[in-house]
Amino acid sequence: MDHQTLVAVLLLAPLVGFFINGFRYRKHNHLVAGAIATTMVFISFVCSILLFLNLTEMKEENRRIVVSFFEWLKVGNFKAEFSFVIDQISGIMILIITGIGSLIHLFSIEYMHHDKGVAKYFSYLNLFVFNMLLLVLGSNLLVMFAGWEGVGLCSYLLIGFWFSDESKAAAGMKAFITNRIGDAAFLIGMFILFLQFGTIDFANLNGLAPSTPTHDWLNPLTIACLLLFIGATGKSAQIPLYVWLPDAMAGPTPVSALIHAATMVTAGVYMIVRLNPIFMAAPNALLVVAIVGAATAVIAASIGIVQNDIKKVLAYSTVSQLGYMFLGVGVGAFGSALFHLMTHAFFKALMFLGSGSVIHAMHEEQDIQKMGGLKKYLPITHLTFAMGWLAILGFPGFSGFFSKDEILWMSYHSPMGHPALWVAGVLGAVMTAFYMTRLMALTFWGESRVPKNIHPHESPALMWIPLVVLAILSVIGGWIGIPHIISEILPGHPANIWEHWLNPMITKIPGLAAANPQEEWTLMGVSVTLVLLSSGIAFIFYGKASELPSKLSENFGGLYRLLVDKYRVDEFYEKALIRPFVWLSENLWLHVDVSFIDRCTHWCSNFVKGAGAMARTVQNGNLQQYAMYMALGLVVILSYILMR
C-alpha cells in the first residue's frame, strides 16, 4: 500500500467506526459495539506501525511522509491543504494515540458493559481518535486546529456522557468553554503567524523562522507564540485554564485515561514541539511557558495531596505532569518534553485504567477513604498500578525516571533554564511522590475500610490485559531515552535512541554547554533521594492507620483548607468572570435592549402616534366643525383676494 492509502485508512478507520456505531446508537450489545470500535482503532494502529516502519527505512535527511488529499481552503494568499505529514514527531504521536487508544478501547468493552449507551460511547471514542489523528498529522495549523477543536468537542461529549447528571453535563460544558478560550487565542496566534510569514504550513513556517531570536516582548513572533501557548494552556490544562480537567473526571474512566491523560491534553505540548523553531525564535515566550509549566507542576501537585477522589488525585497529577512537559518545552528541551509525554501517556493511562478497575470493583465508589487493603482483592490491578506508581515517582529504571530526570536536568542546565525552575520541578516531584504514595497506601495497602455491602473483585481479563501491557510499557518505555551519563555506566552503552531519532526535528539550544557529569549525578541524586524520602513519609502517614495526617491538617488548618478548596480558583473565576458576565448580560438585555433601545423605538412610534392623534382631533365627525373649517377657508381666501 502506498502512503496515501495508508494515511487514508489510518484516518478513516476510526471515522468509519464512528459512523457504524453512531447509526446503531440504540443497540445495547457492548461486545459488538466494542469489537467494531476496537477493531477500527486497531486497524489504525497497524497502519501507524506500517507508516512508522516506512519512516525508519527512510534516509534521515528527508525522513517525512507528506500526503495531500485535497485543497481545503484557498482564498487569496491563504492556502490550507487537507494534507498530513508523518515525521519523527507525529510518527511517535500516532503510535501513542492508536496504540494506547486500542488498549483503552479494549478496556472499555468490559468497563461499559452495563451501560445502555455503549454504542454511542464507542462512536464518540472513535470520533475522538479520528480528531486526535487529525490534530497530530495535520501538516498545517488549520488542519491541526480542526483536530484541536474536534478533540475538544469529543471531550465535551464524553465528559457529559452521562448527561442526565446535571453536574456531569456542566463539567463537559466547562471543559469545552475553557478550551474555547484557548482556541480563540490560538486563532489569533495563527493569524499573526500567517500575516508574518504568509503561510501556515508547518514545514514552511519552521523553515522561515528567523535564526536570530528576538527578545522584544512586543515582537509579533513573541505575541504569536504567547497566544499559541494560551491555546495550549486551554487544551493542556495549565494555569490559568487548568480548572476544567479535574471536573472532566465526570466522564467514564477510560475516557479520562485516553483523553484526559494520554492524548488530548498533551496536544499543547505537541503543538509547541511541532513549532519549536518558531518558539525558539521567541525566547521570551518560552520563558513564560517554562514559568507557567513549573508553577502548574507545583500548584497542581499541592492540590493533589489532599484529594480523596481517586480520579481527582490522578487528574491533578496529570495537570502537574503536563506542567513538567511545559517546563521542558520552556527550557528548550523539546525532545525531553516529548519523551515525558510518551512515558506519561503510558503510566498515566495505566493508572487511570487501574483506577477504573478499582472503581469497577468497588461498584462506582471513588473515595479512597473508603478503600484500603484492596491488594488482596485486586492483585493484578494492584501490581500494575504499582508499576505506574513507581514510574511516576521517577524510581530509577522506570520510564518516568528517565523522562522526568531529563527535564529537571535541562531546566537547570539549559541556558534558558534557571536553578529556580529546577527547584520548582523537584518540589513538584516530591509532592507527586507524596500524593501518589498516599494514593497507593490508601487504596491498596493497609486496613480495609471498604463498606460492608461492597465486595470487591478482580476485573475480567479484557480489563486487565490492557493494564498489563501498559504496565510493561511503563517499566521499559524509558529505556529508549537513556541519558548519556547512565548509558556510560551500563553494559553495552545503549545509545539514546530517542534523542537520535528526534534530532533533525529539534532546534538546538544555542549556547548549550557540555554536560558536567558530576553536576548531573548530584542533581539526579538529590531529586531521587528527596522523592524516595517523601514517599517514605507518605507511607508512614498512610500505610497504617495513623494520627499524623489529621494532626498535621489541624495544625496547618488554613493551608489545609486552602488546598482542599483547590486554592479557591473555581470560586474566584465564578466571582470574577462568570458572574460579572451573566450580570452584564442580564443588564444589557433588560436595561439596554428592552429598556433603552426598544424604548427608543417605542418612543419614536408613540411620537408619530401622538402627532396622528392630534391631527385626528380635527377630524372628529362633527359636521358643523367641518363646515366651520370650510367657512374659515372661505373667509381666509376671500380676505386674501381682497387684501391683495
Next chain:
Amino acid sequence: MTTDAFLFWFLALVTFISALGVVVFANPIFSALSLVMTMVTVAALFATLNAFFLAGVQLIVYAGAVMVLFVMVLMLFDLHKEKKAFTQGAFSGSVKLLLGGLLAGLIVGAVSMSKELYKAISDQAVTNSATGIESTKALGQLLFTQYIFSFEVLGILLLVIAIGVVALARSKGGTHVK
C-alpha cells in the same frame, strides 16, 4: 323714492327678517314657516328682476313642493319644542358667528366699494334688459338648445333621486338589526 326702490327695500327687509327667523327660531316649524316666507319674498325679488318664470317656479317648487316636504317631515316626526336650538360650545359658537359676520361683511364691503363694476354692468343692463315674457321665452330656448344635454341629465338625476328616496324611506331605519 321710486316704487322700485320701495319694493326692493321692503322685500329685502322682509327677506332678511324671515331668513333670520329660519336660523333663530327654536321650534323647527317656525323655522320652516319663516323659510316659506323667505321663499316667497325671494320669488318677489326675482319678479323685480324681470325673472317672472323663475319667480313662478320658485313659488311652485320651493314654497310649494319642497316646503311642504319639510313641513310634512316635521309633522311626521312630531318634535317637541327643543330645549336648545343651537349646538353646544360657546367658543366654537362665537367663532362661527364671527365667521358668518366676517363673510357677510367682506362681501358687502367688497361690493359696496366696487363702483366701477356697478356702473359698467348697470349701463349695459339698461339697454339689454329684456321684458318678462321675452325672458321666459329666451330661457326656454336656451334650455332646449344649448343646455339640452344638461337638462336631460338633470331629468335622469331626478329620476334616480326619486327612486333612491323611495328606497330610503321604505327601509326600516338603518341597515342593522335592532
Next chain:
Amino acid sequence: MLLSTIVFLPIVFGLILLAWPSERTLRPLALAFGLLEFILSLFLLHLYDPSTPKLQLVENYLWIERFGIRYFLGIDGISLWLVLLTNFLMPITILASWKAIEERVRGFHIALFVLQTAMLGTFLALDGVFFYLFWELSLVPMYFIIGIWGGTRRIYATVKFFIYTMFGSVLMLVALIYLMLVTQEVTGQMSSSILDFYKLDIPFIQGQFLSPQSLMFFAFALAFAIKVPVFPFHTWLPDAHVEAPTPGSVLLAGVMLKMGTYGFIRWAMPIFPEAAAHYAWVFLFIGAVGILYGAWVAMVQPDVKKLVAYSSVSHMGYIILGLFSMNEYGVTGALYQMLNHGISTGALFLLIGMVYERTHNRVIAKYGGLAGKMPMFALFFFIALISSIAVPLTNGFIGEFLILLGTFKAYKAVGAIVVLGVIFGAVYMLWMYKRIFFGKPGELVTHDKDHPLHDLNLREILVLVPLTVLIFWMGIFPGSFLRLSEASLKHFIANQGNYQLSVLEKESSYPMALKESNYGN
C-alpha cells in the same frame, strides 16, 4: 430568459395554488413546485461561467423610458449563491410547514411563493427602482406570514417588523431618486441602472458628513443595516422571530437578513466607495459591538427562539465586520457566512419548531434531559449547534475563520476583540444545549405520560438531512462553493475605489452553443 423564469415562476406557482381545487393535495403540489424551482436554479450552476466577474445571463430591457428605469436582471458570483440558498431553503420550508401550519394552508403557500419571488428579485435585480420594488415587495408576504400564522403577540411583532424596515427603505428611496437625478445631470439621460450608478463620481468631502456621498451612503446603509440587522437597530428581530411561525423564521433568518448584507456589497459599498472606506470604522464598531452584544444578550434569554434570534444578531455582526474589513479574506468570509448562517440558523429554527410542535412551549427552563427522550433530535440539534459556533469541518468555521482573519489583517485590535465572540458564542449555545438536552428531565419532557415525546419522524429527518449534509460539505469542501465566487470577489476587492461591472457578451458564452446544438437535433 432563465433569470426571469426563476424570478417570476414562484408567482405563477402562487396563482396555480390559488386556483387549485383540492385542499388535500395542496402541500405536495407546493413542495413539488418548490423542488422544481430549486432544480431550475441548479441550471444556473451549469450555465454560470466562473472565470469572469462580469454579469451573466443578463436580461436588460428599457421599462419606463422617461425615467430610464430598466427591467434589468443579471447574476454574478455574489448573487449566485444567495439565489441558490433561497431556492434551497424554500422546499425545506414547505416541507417543514407540513405540521406547523394548519390553518389557511393555501394562503400560506401563496405568501411563501410571493416571498420567494421578492427575495430572488432582490438578489437579481440590477436596476435601482426594480431592486427597490422587490425589496419592498418582500415585506408584504412576510408581514402576513407573521401577522396571520404567528404567535400571540404577532400583530405587534409584524407591525414593528414592517415599520422598522420600511423606515430605512424610504431613506433609500430618497437616495435612489437623488442618484437618478445625478445620472441625468451627468449623462443627460436619467437612468437607474446600477451600471450607471457605478460610473458616477459623487462628490465626497473628507470628514464632512453633509457631503452628498456620505449622506447617500448612510441613507442606503441605514436601510440595509436595519434589515441585517446591526446592533442598535436589531430589536425588531427577536420579536419577529419569536412570533413568526417556524417557516417564517427560517426564511426570515435564512434569506431575508441576507438581503441587507447583499445590499451592502452590491449597492452601498461600490456606489459610494470613498464614503464606505471613510466610514468603515462606524460599521466595524457596530459590527464588533453587535457580535459581543448579541452573544451576551443571547446568553440570558429564557426563550430558546429568542436566544437563536439574538445569536443571529451576533452572526450578522461577523458578516458586517467581514464586509467592511474590505480585504479578500473578510469579504469572502462574509459571503460564505451569509450562506452558513442561512443554513445553520435555518436548521436551528426548524429544530426548535419541531420540538415546539410537540410541547407547545419554548421556555428553556421547562426543558431538560431531552437528549434521553429524543436522541436523534438531540443529534441534529447538536450538528446545527456546532455549525453555529463554528467548530472546524462545519461550514460555520470557514466563514468565521475568514472573517476573523480578514478583520485581524485590516484592524488588529478589532480582530483581537472580536475573537472573544468565538468564546461567547460557545458559551450561550452550549449553556442552552445543556439546559434543554442534559440534566434531569424537565416538566415539559415528562409531564404527559399518555403522549410521550416522539423522536423525529421520517418527514422531519428529510427536512434536516439536506441541511446537515450541507453543513459538513460546506465545511470540508468550501472550495467547491468559493470557486464560483472567486472571480467576482477578487474583482470587488481589486477595484475598491472604482468598482465597475460589465455585461458578459453572449456569443462567447457556453449557453448559446448549447442552445444551438439543441436546435440542431
Next chain:
Amino acid sequence: MLNEAWIEPGLNHYLMLSAIIFSLGLLGVLLRKNAIVMLMSIELMLNAVNLTFVAFSKYSGNINGQVMVFFVMTIAAAEAAVGLAIVASIFKRFKEVNIRFFEHLKG
C-alpha cells in the same frame, strides 16, 4: 342721511342682500342642532345664490344666469328630498335629529 343714488336699488344691493342671506344660512348650518333646520338653512343659502344669479342676469342682460338658477333649483329640490329621506330614516331608527348624534353612526 340717505344718498339718492344709494337708495335706488342696483346690482350691488342685490349682491349685498344675497351675501347677508347667504351668511345667515351659513350660520344656520353652523349653529343649529336640528338636522332638518340645517337642511332648511342650506336651502336658504341656495336661494341667496339664486338671487345673485338672477341679479347678474338682469344687470348683464345675459339669460344664461337664469338657466343656472333653474338647474340650481332642481338640484336643491333633489338634495332636500334625499337629505330629508336620510334624516327620516335615522329618526325612525334612533328618534334623534341632533346633528351631533349623527357622528356616532360611523363605523
